[in-house]
Amino acid sequence: MYDDCYQILDPQGQLVGEAIPEGLTSEDLISLYTWMSTVRLFDRRMVNLQRQGRIAFYGPIQGQEGAVVGAGYALGDQDWVFPALREQGIAFMQGLTFFDYICQLMGNESDHCKGRQMPCHPTFREGRYVSMSSVIATQVPHAVGAAMAAQYRGDDAAVLGFFGDGATSEGDFHAAANFAGVFKAPVVLFCQNNHWAITVPVSKQMRNTRIVDKGEAYGLRSVRIDGNDALAVFETTRDALGRARAGEGPTLIEAVTYRMLGHTTSDDPNSYRDPAEVEPWKARDPIDRMRLYLDREGHWGEELQQEMETRVRDEIDDAIRRAEEVGPPLPATLFEDVFETIPSHLIDQGGPYV
Numbered sequence: 415m416y417d418d419c420y421q422i423l424d425p426q427g428q429l430v431g432e433a434i435p436e437g438l439t440s441e442d443l444i445s446l447y448t449w450m451s452t453v454r455l456f457d458r459r460m461v462n463l464q465r466q467g468r469i470a471f472y473g474p475i476q477g478q479e480g481a482v483v484g485a486g487y488a489l490g491d492q493d494w495v496f497p498a499l500r501e502q503g504i505a506f507m508q509g510l511t512f513f514d515y516i517c518q519l520m521g522n523e524s525d526h527c528k529g530r531q532m533p534c535h536p537t538f539r540e541g542r543y544v545s546m547s548s549v550i551a552t553q554v555p556h557a558v559g560a561a562m563a564a565q566y567r568g569d570d571a572a573v574l575g576f577f578g579d580g581a582t583s584e585g586d587f588h589a590a591a592n593f594a595g596v597f598k599a600p601v602v603l604f605c606q607n608n609h610w611a612i613t614v615p616v617s618k619q620m621r622n623t624r625i626v627d628k629g630e631a632y633g634l635r636s637v638r639i640d641g642n643d644a645l646a647v648f649e650t651t652r653d654a655l656g657r658a659r660a661g662e663g664p665t666l667i668e669a670v671t672y673r674m675l676g677h678t679t680s681d682d683p684n685s686y687r688d689p690a691e692v693e694p695w696k697a698r699d700p701i702d703r704m705r706l707y708l709d710r711e712g713h714w715g716e717e718l719q720q721e722m723e724t725r726v727r728d729e730i731d732d733a734i735r736r737a738e739e740v741g742p743p744l745p746a747t748l749f750e751d752v753f754e755t756i757p758s759h760l761i762d763q764g765g766p767y768v
């Protein structure tokens with residue numbers, strides 16, 4: 415499975431070939447592990463919340479924490495993120511609070527998006543984390559365009575644009591990859607190849623299942639990596655963002671990973687996917703392999719694990735409790751940010767917003 419993928423830490427938590435990425439301390443390794451664990455604990459809790467009817471909808475990322483956290487850890491202070499469907503963990507890493515995101519999931523009065531965006535679509539301006547779009551692949555040209563703007567303005571910024579395997583079948587991906595190459599945009603096009611696009615496996619979606627080749631076709635530096643190895647993801651993304659900022663052009667990264675659960679809480683993967691296919695991926699888990707490595711090196715242990723889990727669970731519980739106390743957006747806010755002055759035909763209707 416990983417024969418042609420760059421890897422630093424194998425599924426048994428053993429270093430293969432290369433050493434730990436240069437500059438990473440044991441604190442960084444613990445931080446990567448803690449972020450991945452945090453994202454998973456949050457994810458599990460949100461799925462439960464949806465099953466309890468306390469939020470309407472959620473798109474889980476379980477199994478993909480290595481790709482998300484590894485890439486997020488590589489961001490520079492000025493870099494921008496254009497997410498696809500499963501990168502919300504990066505918004506947390508950039509400073510979005512659990513409370514803010516849960517308010518977005520509830521569409522309540524404290525939601526940054528004022529209840530107007532689909533649930534599970536956070537946005538975080540302060541963290542340069544652009545709102546996700548559910549319209550597949552539209553964010554890829556946006557990412558390239560923002561990178562071209564940064565290049566034009568002379569900003570010391572690169573753009574990290576995410577998309578899924580399915581998105582590479584969309585015209586927007588191809589237009590964006592072409593522009594990135596032609597204009598040498600300071601962008602990293604990051605594909606989370608999780609093997610599924612809702613009910614369609616990669617094998618039915620494309621004849622050549624090596625997404626990395628699609629980057630080559632557009633003249634982009636293109637690399638295929640083990641997306642469940644946070645260290646390989648971090649090192650590759652840091653290198654690619656650095657090259658982008660240095661004017662050395664774009665990179666396409668294909669991070670090979672797996673979607674362990676359904677597409678969202680609205681589908682049952684067992685109705686279209688053989689559960690046997692999931693089994694081997696359990697042994698390739700991104701969090702387990704980092705834990706094995708940290709334990710072996712004496713950086714982690716059961717006591718620290720319990721402390722961390724309790725702290726994160728308490729923070730999530732506290733955020734849920736506070737978010738559930740917030741009411742719905744006031745009707746009077748309906749046209750905020752929409753019109754500079756309310757048009758006469760709306761005023762004539764009366765109602766709470768005039």
Ligand SMILES: Cc1ncc(C[n+]2csc(CCOP(=O)(O)OP(=O)(O)O)c2C)c(N)n1
Nearest residue numbers: 499548549550578579580581608610611612
């Ligand atoms: C333009 C467009 N076509 C179809 C859909 C329906 N749709 C939502 S998610 C999805 C699959 C996306 O798969 P992938 O890009 O692999 O991302 P993943 O869900 O695996 O993270 C599709 C087809 C959509 N939202 N937008």
Ligand SMILES: [Mg+2]
Nearest residue numbers: 578579610611
């Ligand atoms: Mg996919």
